Amino acid sequence: MSTEEFARRVGASDRMVSEWEARKDTIRLRQVNQAALATLLAGSAPDVHERFASLARSLGTVIPTQETPSPGPQSQQHQVRHPCDGKKMALVAAGTFLCGEKNEPVWPTSFYIDVFPVTNNDCARFVAATGHEPPQHWHRGKCPEVTLDHPVVFVTWHDASAYAAWAGKGLPTSPQWEKAARGTRGDTYPWGNNATPAKGNSRESGIGSTTPVSRYHRGVSPYGVYDFCGDTREWCSTRSEPGRYELKAGAWTSPFARATPAVFNDASMEMLDDDTGFRCVTPATVMAMLLAG
Structure with a gap:
């Protein structure tokens, strides 16, 4: 999705999302932003989960081996x-x-x-x-x-x-x-x-x-x-x-x-x-x- 759409979905400004991208792993998100991102991920399709896991592994990030289920x-x-x-x-x-x-x-x-x-x-x-x-x-x-x-x-x-x-x-x-x-x-x-x-x-x-x-x-x-x-x-x-x-x-x-x-x-x-x-x-x-x- 576009930067504007992504910003709207997580309740942030376009400028803030651009700053996240620029600062990469030096950024420290507020709890409400982390929660919004986690909520979006939980509601995403399995291929999005897999892409997220692949990117996380490429950065050396330890992630749970069991996929978080969508709320049901x-x-x-x-x-x-x-x-x-x-x-x-x-x-x-x-x-x-x-x-x-x-x-x-x-x-x-x-x-x-x-x-x-x-x-x-x-x-x-x-x-x-x-x-x-x-x-x-x-x-x-x-x-x-x-x-x-x-x-x-x-x-x-x-x-x-x-x-x-x-x-x-x-x-x-x-x-x-x-x-x-x-x-x-x-x-x-x-x-x-x-x-x-x-x-x-x-x-x-x-x-x-x-x-x-x-x-x-x-x-x-x-x-x-x-x-x-x-x-x-x-x-x-x-x-x-x-x-x-x-x-x-x-x-x-x-x-x-x-x-x-x-x-x-x-x-x-x-x-x-x-x-x-x-x-x-x-x-x-x-x-x-x-x-x-």
């Missing part, structure tokens, strides 16, 4: 139950991933994220424990049995934050949410780069409502997390401007083109609708202490 669904999955609300959470390890529509390298620390969005059943336990106002679409303050395993909707950012605080968690930042959805290599969708509306509940599904959170098995992310491309939009903790916060994912009301995890969206923190919900995160360090007792 099975190799990245590690799940536990949060001891406070009992929900399954998946580990997203620290490291660089390609973020946003420009695929810029970003380095979040390790965290756990809910495998499924917060459901009506989860919210019912929260309401019973705290006396929080139930969602407006529940009949007489109770959710219908048929939608207990659907994502909760008609929740403001304040409602989502209140649940997260009760559960001993937090709302994800926009980069945390996106990394859990896309993996590290800059894939367009949780499952790769092929546009496949059937792998999520968007407007094209024709269902016309939310669906059970565990329905779309073929649409899971590399970390085994569900519903990142449809069903509901999800609140994040990232503020876009005063009184407004980012939303991620498309929804059952959205066209599939708007379900791409990198797409920017935001709303007033007071907004509540029939296609907006949330999920929670916990720092890996906090989870370790909770599980230890």
